[in-house]
Each structure stands twice: as C-alpha cells, then as structure tokens.
Amino acid sequence: METEILENLKKAVVAYDCEGAASWARKAVEEKVDPVKALGALTEAIRQVGDGYEKGELWLPDLVGAAESMQSATPILNEAIKRAGGEKQSLGTVVAGAVFGDIHSIGITMVSTLLTAAGFEVHLLGVNISAEQFTEAIREYEADILAMSALLTMTAPEQKRVIDFLKKEGIRDKVKIMVGGGSINAEFAKAIGADGYDPTAPGAVSLARKLTGKGG
C-alpha cells in the first residue's frame, strides 16, 4: 500500500494533477505512511520535473504546474508531521512581494511557487507592498530572505527605498535580500545594496539556496 501511495504522489506531481496530489497525500495520512517519506516522494517528483526543465525538455508552465500540484499536497503532510510532534521541513522562510507602486504579480508569483516547491516556506504578500509592510512581515515570520520584484523602470528604485528602510529599522543584516524584475540588472542590485539578483525564476531558487547556505 505504501509503495502504491508514494508512486501515485509522484505521478500526480509529474502529471500536474493538484487534486490527485492532495487526495494521495490524505490517503498517505489515513494509511499512516511516514509523512516525511511522502514528502520525500514529492521532492523526488519535483526534482524529476526540474531535470526535464534543465535538459530543455520541459518548460516553465510544466515547472509551475508540478510545483502547484506539490503545493496542494505538502500542507496536508506538514500538518501530519506537526501532529506527530515533528518539525516542519523547510529550507528557510521567505517574504516575497512586488514593491510599492508596482502591480505586476506574475514574476513574483512564479518565483514564490518555485521556491515553495524547492522547500522554502514562502509568504507572498502580493503587489504594491510598502517598505513598512515588508518590514512588518520580515519581523512577523522571522524571515531569512526578502524577495522583491519591480517590473517597471519607475518602480525599480523603490527596492532601494525598502533596503534603506530596513537599515533604518535595524533589521537589514538579519535578512538576505534578493531582487528581480524586467528592468534591473546585477549592477543595479549591487548598487542598491541587495545580496543577490537573478533574471529568471528558476535562477532565483538557486540564488535563495545559495543565500541560505543550502546549496546552489
């Protein structure tokens, strides 16, 4: 039974089947399959999709589809781990959002989905997020990483404002900051005092691993 459940969890992820993944996760809990083992099956499946992406056989819609199906199963398994007195598995906590004045959500949504699938706990605040709101969330969730996006030329400088505000509040050094967005580059990121920049969503996952010391 356990083998069947673990196999079906993997199949659901590679078939982008959110309902199936959730349903097999519930089944795993009912049948008392070790939830850590079940999470491992999901991770293996997402890695398989990631490999396909790296080889150029799969694309972002496949990656996001697999990540979302994994996301529909992980809370169920994490809850079971918690009930059993275990620690929630996470590579780190991320607060993410598009900066104040920027209403473009797709980039940061994509990054958040892939970070979650990689094993980070992500709190996506949404778009048009002020420096104060980022700061509050970093404190509330004790974030390891702040991931900010700004698509527009007119909103990119807002990323600097957030970093300056964090310095003013005395918490800049408590969090790693990664920035992204269509109109910025690595020089800009460095100039505003960010810790890292990557132009792509999958690259942002490697960057987050690097920044938290969990491998590139």
Add this chain to the structure above:
Amino acid sequence: MLKGFTRRFKALEVVTEEELDAIHRGALDVLETTGVRVEHDRALKLFAKNDCQVDFEEKRVRIPPWLVEDCLRKCPSSYLAKARDPKYDLRIGGNTFYFLQGMGMRYVDLDTWETRPATIKEHREAMIVADALENMHFAGAYEFYMDRAGIPSCMVMLENLASGLRYSGKAEHMGYSLDCEKFAIKMAKELGINLQGELGMATPLTFYKEVVDATFSFAEAGFPLSPATVFTLGAEGPATLAAATVLADAGMMAHIVMGQLIKPGIGISIQHGIKPMDMKRGTPRYGAVSKGLTTVMVNQLLRRYAIPSFSTAGFTSNSKKIDFQCGFEKATGTLVSALSGGNMHVFHGGSAVELFYSPILSILDDDIAGWIGHFLEGVVVNDERLAINLINEVGPIPGHYLNREHTRKWWKEEQFIPKATDREVYPVWIKTGKKDAIDHAKEMMEEILATHKPKPLTSGEEQIIEDVLKEAREYYRKKGLITDEEWAVYMKTLESN
C-alpha cells in the same frame, strides 16, 4: 500642429470582421459575467450609480454591455496633445501616425554595454537630441532614465518631466506614482499645456487604487487618458492570441467606461502590448511575431471603435547592444503597428527590454521611423506622376532619366534618405575609417548638441516649473520619502548642474 505621418491605404488586418465580432462579444461577456476588480471606493460608487452590478465586499464590478458600448461611443475619435511649443501640437487619431520617445531606465556605455544611473546632463542632452529629431513627434521625458544619480526616486519622474519641458518644446505625457501626477498636472495647467496620462491596469482584470486615483486626476483635469493593457501570453493572460485579445479588450473597455463615467467625452487612446513569455526564463519576448499579430488585432478593434491606438510592438528589443537584433526586433514590430492603423508608437532610444535608453539609438531609430513613415504616406498616382508622355519620350536605351526635369523635380519627394545609415562606397568607407551607422549617429549627436537650440522657456515658465518642483520636494520630505541623507545628495546634485 505637427503633421506626423498619414497612412494613405487600407490598414492591415489579420482577422475577419466576423472573428472581430466574436472577440468583442467575448469581452462584453467577460465584463458582464465576471467583471473587474476595482480597489477604489469612489470608483465603485460611480460604477454602481451608473447601473453596473457592484459587489462592494469583493470590490467587483460587472458592467452591462449597453453601458460599455455607450461609453465607447462617447470617446472622441481624436484629441489634442498640447505641446509647450504650439508647432509641436499633435492631433491624435484617424489615420495619423506619430512616433514617441522610448523608455529605458539607465544610461548605457556604448563601449562596454554596461549600464549606470544617468546624470542630469545626460538627461538634458537626450532631450535636446529628442527635440531635434524630425521623426520623433511626442517626447516622453518622464519615463527614460528613471535611475538618476543623486535624485530621490519619488522626485525622478517630476525632475525628468521638468528637464523635458526645459529642453524640448514637444508634447509630453506622464505616468503616476506617489502623487507625482498631481504636481505634474499642476505644472502643465499653469504652463497651458496638457499631459496624456499613462495608466496601467493590472492583468487579469484588476484596477488597483493608485491607477484609479490617477485616472480621476487626469480626467478631472481634462487631460487625455491612455489606459494600458500590457501583459504576457500564457502568464498574466491566456496563451492563445484570440483569448488574449478578448482579455485585452475587456480590460481596455472597462477602463474606457471608468474614464467616460468620470468625465464624459474625455479623449482616450489605448496603449497595448501583448507579448509571449520566454517559457524557459519567464521573461517577456519583445520582437516576437505573436506580439505583432496581437497588435494588429487590437488595432482592428480600436479602428472599429474609432478610438486612437497607442501601440508598443517593437518599442524595445531583448538585445543588450545596439546591433542587428535590436534593429530587427524594433523595426519589424513597429512596421506592423504602423501598417495596421496604430496612431502613436513608443519607439525611439530604448533597448535591453527597458534597461537602457541611448540618444545614439534614438538617432538611429529616427531613420527607421522615417522609413516607416514614408511607407505609410504611400504612393501618389496622378497624371504628372504617372508621366506616360515622359516614358514614351525617353524610350529604350540609350534613353535614360538622369537628365530629366521630371527627375530633378520628384526624386527627393519620392525617396526617403536615412541620415545615419552607412551608404558609402567600399573604397571610401575604408579610407574614411570604416564608419558604421553608430559612428555616424555619434557624429550627428555632437552636431545636434553644438547647434540645436530648443525653444527656450520664458522666465515665467521657468518659475512655474521651479515652484512646482519646490512644492513637490517639500511634500515628499514631509512624507518622509526623502531622507536627510538623500536630501543632502539631491541638493548637491542640483547645485552642481
């Protein structure tokens, strides 16, 4: 009044009238069934008062088809963009086509292709070049060089606009952020000009508070509105071009309804740019063929509605250099936009998505703009230009046309001569240092900066600009958006220029 270019032939179409009907009906269905999310209480009340079904809890507005079509009819088919120098006024709509200054956040070094924040001098010089370029009709000072050395981010758009007004007499448009549009509107009103308001809705089907605030501000000032429907296929919008055009139509019609309810009869153009996403990198693909096709479809819709189109196909390139890809991606998209009945096209000077702006590129782009504009003007067929008698008179070889009065009279009008492109014969090209178009453009820029004098501001006009800037600086300081440290750097930057 600046004439711009006139399209003298039938606009390019890629879908039939019946297919266009289906797109329009689909968009009406989306607006009536699903509606749009509007995060603005005043706007929600306005929609409710005008027979829309409003869910105040969900902030959702469902708009009946009759109201949409009524508001489409209320839009004038053209409007005036009023410039500081009246000879640069623009009448936007119909079969006219104007080129706009492009955008790009940073200054680019043409030797290393690396970018950095732009200085006050660099913005000024780019504006003087913009003023001098024959085929750039509409300036856009506010939106290039957004990353300015020494200027706090909340003041950049206003300082950019001020620089545009000081160093060019051409019409200007304006975005919005942190209330800066309110200061810009005040400045424009006192100068007796208008500013087309650039308004970006969020796709899919969402209006955040800031864009609605700005819509109210520009409309109540009586300034033309330019709502934007800009998104990526398969990400913010659906993957198929037909569905994406339905979504774009629904978004733009919702914004048109909002504008016409705020100020009936207000001039509106629609800014559009639907492009594919690079499914490997998650970044937008400019210069893609699907962007060209959706541009034509939206232009078809807008011509049906008799509402001016502001298109962006080819406004930038994914290339990080001024090179083959840059020219190819910019020219093809822009040509398609012009041929399909666009009225304005953001174009000159920008590349690397929106990363850099270069006045050298703006000079090169002016040649593309001239080429496309000349093409739009089409062919005149009358007795004198048909010249049947001349052809009979010259006859076969050894006859030729170089020695004819008809040639002397007409060749310059019938040919477009680009200014920066390399047309030199090979031996002379070798002898004169193998100059390419970029070298020519650099020389042209030096010449423009040495000789071109934009219409100067009167002392009264300069005072208006400075007073409004001063008021804005104080406003942002009070709001805490300019720190003491930023203020010190800012003042030093202004003094040193």
